Amino acid sequence: MTTPRGALLTGSVNYDDAEKTMRTVAEILGAHVGRVPDGEVGKRFHWIMFQPDVxxxxxxxxxxxxxxxxxxxxxxxxxxxxxxxxxxxEIDLPRLGYADAARESYALFTRLRAEGAIPTGMRFQVSRPPPSR
Incomplete structure (x- = not known):
């Protein structure tokens, strides 16, 4: 039997906003995760389903x-x-929104880390779909 060493959240967390996601992950899983995602909240709530609209x-x-x-x-x-x-x-594609969301969430992450809500050693995780999808 192996001993679990930690957890990896793959992106989506079913909360309404990134702050609740980050605070909850830090409180409940803080000692078991090295990275915290923003939960893919808002229009990103269901992985890539918002991309056709973009x-x-x-x-x-x-x-x-x-x-x-x-x-x-x-x-x-x-x-x-x-x-x-x-x-x-000839098609000029619009911004997909992943980079903008990551910048916004990272600013929230650094604020929460400075406040002590997120442990100092925890890192911010950017989750995005692979180009093969």
């Missing part, structure tokens, strides 16, 4: 089907496609 804003990308397919908190699960007559190289 990518669908780019001229040249369109939704498949006329009727939205509701998913979660106001997300549309319809797939995307490149519009007829558009070359993929």
């Amino acid at each position: 990518l669908g804003q780019a001229p040249g990308i369109e939704r498949v089907g006329e009727e939205p397919i509701p998913f979660g908190a106001g997300l549309d699960a319809r797939p995307l496609r490149i519009a007829d007559g558009v070359e993929a190289a």
Whole structure:
């Protein structure tokens, strides 16, 4: 039998905001984790399901089907496609939002660490999907 040495949270935590996630992880798992995620809160609550709403804003990308397919908190699960007559190289994709979310959450993380709510040795974890998805 092996002895557990710690825990790794893979990203999503089912809280409404990053501060509650970080405080709870530090309080309950603090001695068992080396990194704390922000919980992938807000529009990132369900991994990559918000990405069609982001990518669908780019001229040249369109939704498949006329009727939205509701998913979660106001997300549309319809797939995307490149519009007829558009070359993929011509499409200028919008910011995906992961870097912005990481910067915002890191600022929260450093504030909580300075306040002592997060142990000094704990690190901030950025969770993002791999490019293969």
